[in-house]
Amino acid sequence: MELNDSNFEQEILNYEGVALVDFYAEWCGPCKMQGPIIEELAEEMAGQPVKIVKVNVDESPTTSSRFNIMSIPALIIFQKGAVKETLVGLHAKDVLKKKLEAVI
Numbered sequence: 001m002e003l004n005d006s007n008f009e010q011e012i013l014n015y016e017g018v019a020l021v022d023f024y025a026e027w028c029g030p031c032k033m034q035g036p037i038i039e040e041l042a043e044e045m046a047g048q049p050v051k052i053v054k055v056n057v058d059e060s061p062t063t064s065s066r067f068n069i070m071s072i073p074a075l076i077i078f079q080k081g082a083v084k085e086t087l088v089g090l091h092a093k094d095v096l097k098k099k100l101e102a103v104i
Contacts, residue, residue, distance in 0.1 A: 001053045005062040008055065013081040018103050019051040020096065023067070023074040025058050030090045034073040037093045041100075044093075050100050079103050 022038045024031035042052040057064040075087040
């Protein structure tokens with residue numbers, strides 16, 4: 001699921017569960033490598049109480065600046081609308097899955 005400045009608050013900040021948000025850009029090499037990992041993770045965790053979404057930093061500058069996104073890919077884990085953890089750079093699927101399972 002792709003979010004933007006207009007729906008981010010409703011979908012993530014008002015969400016009562018756990019969410020992983022992948023902040024990325026089309027031109028970012030490491031983001032292109034992280035993308036398929038995020039997609040695999042979303043498939044593996046389907047049916048679990050976690051929302052996995054993407055935000056294009058070029059198309060959502062307000063949301064990106066609100067969370068001080070300076071380097072991408074940046075992955076933020078939210079729990080009940082609050083930032084639980086921020087990860088910058090490329091991350092393996094098993095690392096992300098463990099982090100999500102720890103807060104579900």
